[in-house]
Amino acid sequence: xxxxxxxxxxxxxxxxxxxxxxxxxxxxxxxxxxxxxxxxxxxxxxxxxxxxxxxxxxxxxxxxxxxxxxxxxxxxxxxxxxxxxxxxxxxxxxxxxxxxxxxxxxxxxxxxxxxxxxxxxxxxxxxxxxxxxxxxxxxxxxxxxxxxxxxxxxxxxxxxxxxxxxxxxxxxxxxxxxxxxxxxxxxxxxxx
Amino acid sequence: xxxxxxxxxxxxxxxxxxxxxxxxxxxxxxxxxxxxxxxxxxxxxxxxxxxxxxxxxxxxxxxxxxxxxxxxxxxxxxxxxxxxxxxxxxxxxxxxxxxxxxxxxxxxxxxxxxxxxxxxxxxxxxxxxxxxxxxxxxxxxxxxxxxxxxxxxxxxxxxxxxxxxxxxxxxxxxxxxxxxxxxxxxxxxxxxxxxxxxxxxxxxxxxxxxxxxxxxxxxxxxxxxxxxxxxxxxxxxxxxxxxxxxxxxxxxxxxxxxxxxxxxxxxxxxxxxxxxxxxxxxxxxxxxxxxxxxxxxxxxxxxxxxxxxxxxxxxxxxxxxxxxxxxxxxxxxxxxxxxxxxxxxxxxxxxxxxxxxxxxxxxxxxxxxxxxxxxxxxxxxxxxxxxxxxxxxxxxxxxxxxxxxxxxxxxxxxxxxxxxxxxxxxxxxxxxxxxxxxxxxxxxxxxxxxxxxxxxxxxxxxxxxxxxxxxxxxxxxxxxxxxxxxxxxxxxx
Numbered sequence: 001x002x003x004x005x006x007x008x009x010x011x012x013x014x015x016x017x018x019x020x021x022x023x024x025x026x027x028x029x030x031x032x033x034x035x036x037x038x039x040x041x042x043x044x045x046x047x048x049x050x051x052x053x054x055x056x057x058x059x060x061x062x063x064x065x066x067x068x069x070x071x072x073x074x075x076x077x078x079x080x081x082x083x084x085x086x087x088x089x090x091x092x093x094x095x096x097x098x099x100x101x102x103x104x105x106x107x108x109x110x111x112x113x114x115x116x117x118x119x120x121x122x123x124x125x126x127x128x129x130x131x132x133x134x135x136x137x138x139x140x141x142x143x144x145x146x147x148x149x150x151x152x153x154x155x156x157x158x159x160x161x162x163x164x165x166x167x168x169x170x171x172x173x174x175x176x177x178x179x180x181x182x183x184x185x186x187x188x189x190x191x192x
Numbered sequence: 193x194x195x196x197x198x199x200x201x202x203x204x205x206x207x208x209x210x211x212x213x214x215x216x217x218x219x220x221x222x223x224x225x226x227x228x229x230x231x232x233x234x235x236x237x238x239x240x241x242x243x244x245x246x247x248x249x250x251x252x253x254x255x256x257x258x259x260x261x262x263x264x265x266x267x268x269x270x271x272x273x274x275x276x277x278x279x280x281x282x283x284x285x286x287x288x289x290x291x292x293x294x295x296x297x298x299x300x301x302x303x304x305x306x307x308x309x310x311x312x313x314x315x316x317x318x319x320x321x322x323x324x325x326x327x328x329x330x331x332x333x334x335x336x337x338x339x340x341x342x343x344x345x346x347x348x349x350x351x352x353x354x355x356x357x358x359x360x361x362x363x364x365x366x367x368x369x370x371x372x373x374x375x376x377x378x379x380x381x382x383x384x385x386x387x388x389x390x391x392x393x394x395x396x397x398x399x400x401x402x403x404x405x406x407x408x409x410x411x412x413x414x415x416x417x418x419x420x421x422x423x424x425x426x427x428x429x430x431x432x433x434x435x436x437x438x439x440x441x442x443x444x445x446x447x448x449x450x451x452x453x454x455x456x457x458x459x460x461x462x463x464x465x466x467x468x469x470x471x472x473x474x475x476x477x478x479x480x481x482x483x484x485x486x487x488x489x490x491x492x493x494x495x496x497x498x499x500x501x502x503x504x505x506x507x508x509x510x511x512x513x514x515x516x517x518x519x520x521x522x523x524x525x526x527x528x529x530x531x532x533x534x535x536x537x538x539x540x541x542x543x544x545x546x547x548x549x550x551x552x553x554x555x556x557x558x559x560x561x562x563x564x565x566x567x568x569x570x571x572x573x574x575x576x577x578x579x580x581x582x583x584x585x586x587x588x589x590x591x592x593x594x595x596x597x598x599x600x601x602x603x604x605x606x607x608x609x610x611x612x613x614x615x616x617x618x619x620x621x622x623x624x625x626x627x628x629x630x631x632x633x634x635x636x637x638x639x640x641x642x643x644x645x646x647x648x649x650x651x652x653x654x655x656x657x658x659x660x661x662x663x664x665x666x667x668x669x670x671x672x673x674x675x676x677x678x679x680x681x682x683x684x685x
Contacts, residue, residue, distance in 0.1 A: 156232045157202035159488040159558040160528050160595070163231025163340040169240040175333050180460040180470060185244060185329030 008093035015040035015059075016117045020082040020124045022053035028125070034061040034078040038086060038098060039116050046116050053116065059088060059098035079103075083112065083120030105140040199233065201424040202559060209430075211415035215254050216439050217431040220347040221420070222250045226332065227342030227485075244332050251332075252325035255354060259320050262358060262393065266366070267313050269392060274306055277377055277385040284381055302376055309369040316365040320358055327357040327464065334460070335469040338485070345483035348439055349467040352446045356465035359393045359451060394448040417500025417551060425562070428553050429497040491528050491595035494556035496537050498568060498582065503546030506568070506582045510554065511536035511668050513590065514648040515600040533590035534564035535603060535649040536668030542581035546570045552585055556595050564591030569609055584609065586665040590649045602645030606669035608638040608652065614662030621656035626664075628654065635662045 015038035020027045023037045035058035044051060061078045068074030080086065080103055088100040110119050122138055123129060170176035177184060204221040206214050226247040230238060278299065285295045331353045339346050367389050377385040420430035431439075450456075450465030466472045468483040498506035513535035518528050534554050543550075549568040554561070566587045571578040586609050608626060613634035622628050625644040629637035635654070652664035 156199060157228050157559040159341060160491055160560050161232060162487045165340065166230050166235055166238060166240060169235055169238055170336060173240050179458065180334040182330060182459050182463050185333045
């Protein structure tokens with residue numbers, strides 16, 4: 001790559017982070033730094049027939065002043081997910097380096113879709129809902145957030161909560177006969 | 193029903209205990225866990241056969257131990273009685289002028305019969321163990337139709353029903369082996385060997401005996417303070433050997449009544465006996481008494497237990513604070529109108545012999561409260577009249593949600609325990625309600641000034657410009673102070 005950062009003006013771009021499936025080596029830790037494959041609006045078509053998502057080049061995520069570079073253990077992780085719409089600049093002309101400067105927040109009305117530029121769920125791989133929010137919540141708005149809370153104290157052994165006879169379960173499994181019988185609890189026969 | 197972070201949370205387990213046989217305590221724990229699960233887990237999440245299989249496996253494994261104990265005791269008793277009968281027979285024959293060869297000739301037919309008897313008892317062990325799990329499947333299935341709350345008496349009736357089954361099994365295997373021996377004796381001497389097998393099985397067995405024998409070799413015992421543990425809660429005081437022994441006596445008393453009952457209508461009753469958990473109460477004369485296994489109707493106040501620390505006898509009453517109205521809409525127990533936190537313990541018996549502080553645990557009969565932790569303070573000064581006794585309990589965390597079956601009363605600081613004297617304090621430093629003594633920058637004494645009442649556990653933070661690090665723990669009491677109450681401090685707001 002030519003070092004022509006100073007010769008070409010920065011080119012702004014908006015794009016969508018493609019599926020993590022197509023940048024596995026990076027998001028699963030084999031790559032380096034904070035990089036994401038961005039399908040830039042206009043530069044790429046909505047179809048991936050010409051250039052597949054897997055072949056899109058990486059953009060580098062820029063960190064804020066308060067995030068820290070990692071020196072002296074000062075760091076905060078980047079929180080960009082697949083399907084996010086990001087904004088950035090390309091330095092060094094059309095063939096230069098793409099740098100992500102920010103991410104648009106999702107709204108309550110964000111709809112997921114299968115297309116290249118559609119929003120997608122951010123849950124991927126081991127990053128799955130933890131239940132702290134009570135339900136899956138994939139937006140970032142001024143209002144409407146669920147406050148994280150711990151799960152309620154387990155009531156399984158709280159005897160002030162009335163227990164119920166599971167007659168239905170007994171009946172379903174053929175154990176609910178009104179008169180008790182020897183051998184009423186049946187085990188499957190082993191065929192030797 | 194509330195969703196639990198883990199279905200095992202709150203379940204009771206027993207660790208291995210080298211010093212006593214916890215068979216009954218373990219069956220009680222498994223039984224309570226089982227009924228809590230089938231009665232309180234959402235039916236959509238409940239796999240009943242899995243639950244029954246699980247409790248049958250657990251209780252079956254434990255019951256193998258007492259099946260061995262029963263058969264071991266039977267073997268010992270039969271060996272003793274056969275030996276005594278032979279000796280008595282020899283005396284009689286000698287008295288009749290029989291020669292030694294003649295006596296040997298008379299006794300010789302007994303040898304293969306006695307061998308067959310003891311071989312039969314040995315083989316009965318595996319047969320009975322195999323059938324015990326099938327029996328437990330029947331018993332737990334029958335109990336699941338009636339029981340809502342796996343109380344101690346439910347476990348005892350389950351063990352009673354199993355023991356009834358074991359008694360029948362032993363009788364059916366061993367009695368035919370005893371009969372030829374009895375016939376030989378009775379043909380010669382009448383009543384020398386008249387062993388009542390069923391009577392021995394329900395009255396003559398000491399199930400703790402085998403465990404006690406383990407310690408007859410002068411081995412050093414390292415006994416745990418308690419082998420009972422509640423998941424996500426911590427250790428709890430376990431059943432003493434005496435309690436378990438008494439419970440066994442009650443169980444065998446019930447089995448004796450079941451065995452002697454003449455109104456056993458069905459094959460099921462003949463196999464397992466008549467028990468409350470099957471919907472058919474046992475006879476009134478049983479020492480098991482009536483068994484309550486419906487939903488709890490009263491919770492009562494939480495209780496405190498002390499165990500470990502090499503001592504015995506410590507006891508006290510819980511002091512409740514921060515009492516509020518119970519707003520839990522799922523709560524069906526009428527008397528849990530108020531809930532509160534545990535802010536202290538009134539020591540009613542300081543116990544004796546404590547070399548280290550015993551473990552302090554809090555429990556309420558509804559398993560409703562959580563989070564209260566405290567530690568005991570003992571007197572370790574040999575010259576003190578209270579040496580080796582519990583002097584107070586310091587509450588580290590007061591917890592919440594404990595049933596409070598009392599009216600809220602003002603609480604008072606009866607004593608202050610200095611856990612950390614801190615440093616750099618000055619004589620002028622202080623805290624409301626306490627007179628602080630500072631030596632070399634450290635808090636060396638805190639005297640309670642009368643007059644201040646509280647409704648919870650106060651934070652004793654010392655107002656100081658220079659000092660730091662002191663930790664003072666209040667010991668709370670409801671005892672009326674000697675002087676007039678000046679002010680009640682609200683610890684919640």
